[in-house]
Amino acid sequence: MKTVAVIGGGASGMLAALTAAEDKTQRVLLLERQQRLGRKLLATGNGRCNLTNTGASLENYHGEDAAFARPALEAFPPAAALAFFRGLGLLTAEEYGGRVYPLSNSANSVLDVLRLALDAAGVEQRCGESVRALRRNDKGFTLVTDGGELGADRVIVACGGCAGASLGGVKDGYELLRPLGHRRTALHPALVQLTTAPDYPRALKGVRVQCSLRLMRGGEALAESRGELQFTERGVSGPAVFDLSRTAATEGGALSLHAALLPLGEEELLGLLRARREAQGTLAASELLTGMLHNRLGRMLVKYAGLGAATPLSELTEKELRRVAAACRDFTLPVTGTEGFDHAQVTAGGLRTAEFDPETLESRLVPGLFVCGELLDIDGDCGGYNLQWAWASGRLAGRLGT
Secondary structure, three states: OEEEEEEOOOHHHHHHHHHHOOOOOEEEEEEEOOOOOOHHHHHHHHHOOOOEEOOOOHHHEEOOOHHHHHHHHHHOOHHHHHHHHHHOOOOEEEOHHHEEEEOOOOHHHHHHHHHHHHHHHOOEEEEOOOEEEEEEEOOEEEEEEOOEEEEEOEEEEOOOOOOOHHHOOOOHHHHHHHHHOOOEOOOEEEOOOEEEOOOOHHHHOOOEEEEEEEEEEOOEEEEEEEEEEEEOOOEEEOHHHHHHHHHHHHOOOOEEEEEEOOOOOHHHHHHHHHHHHHHOOOOEHHHOOEOOEOHHHHHHHHHHOOOOOOOEHHHOOHHHHHHHHHHHHOEEEEEEEEOOOOOOOEEEOOEOHHHEOOOOOEEOOOOOEEEOHHHEOOEEOOOOHHHHHHHHHHHHHHOOOO
16 A cells, blocks of 8 residues: 655645545554644634635736636636535635635635544644654655654645644745755735834724725835735734735845725715815814714824814815825835744745646656645635645545546
8 A cells, every 4th residue: 555645634635635535455554743733823803714716717826827727716716615615514605706615604614524534534743743854765755754764655845835834834844845846935924914113003903994995116106005904003904004014025135015094086085075164163073074084083094184183173284184185095114024924824935846747746757746835836825825826736636546
């Protein structure tokens, strides 16, 4: 009986192991350095596990050659992933933007059905056992682990990237494959909070707003997004920010974040501000945006526009109203960086995809070696796309070229 060793018990590794175990002539061994499988999976979607996105397509993925992901995504699209999980007994619900979550709203449900499936398939699970080295030999591979040496005919490496260090993100996979000739691109944190100049975020910590965002370098728009922004102690977070974070991490130069905080045209917004001035002229200027935005955000924008907080609305000039309207439509924060890999959900960059066959995910340098998931230079947008890549690439690698 041939042995298939899967290194890494995250999302892609578990799918690879389950797929390989469908061939009953193979012994499948799943090694995970942590004490339990799927720790990072439990943290996804704020603990709810956004396990896929029904609208996932190639345009949602990035890397030196994003088209590398096409065969895996086409072979196991979101509908196939959902059917697979339904077959394991998982019920799901689709929410806005095609995001899919377990009906239980708990990531544990996803991990639990995967664990049960691994047990039923006879996959041998070794948690708390790190692989220190991987060597090619005449018969296949030797894995040097904390517990000794293991032999395998074929190996699937699914160690993940270095994002989320507190949940197990490491560089093990890159280091394991370096002696075998594989190289990686530069690594950057993605789906991560942005740090900004401290003038405003700290006072707005916890405030959330639906908005449109542009990431700018000088007069050049580098990326745009729409959705929820959340202010933090050191900057901004939220899905709309995460969608820009890859660009912020990889681009150089002085960057700034521009937020349109109200979905109104300039004249429509000015009309509302004039109406409030006329109807409630005795109110303080700090109340100008009350009812339109979160009260802390509204008061901050009045300050940002240079108005005195105590000035009666009746005394505000047309020029001052226009400054407030402009602040609502283009609130600007200088970007100082990102929160880094410890806080990132995904690693941008990874093993060079040119060194792997996109139809099988087998190494072009080392026959019998397969790689899947975040370890490769493929990363997705926020909204379930990265787990869809994990499932699809794990499924493809687990077929072992058959």
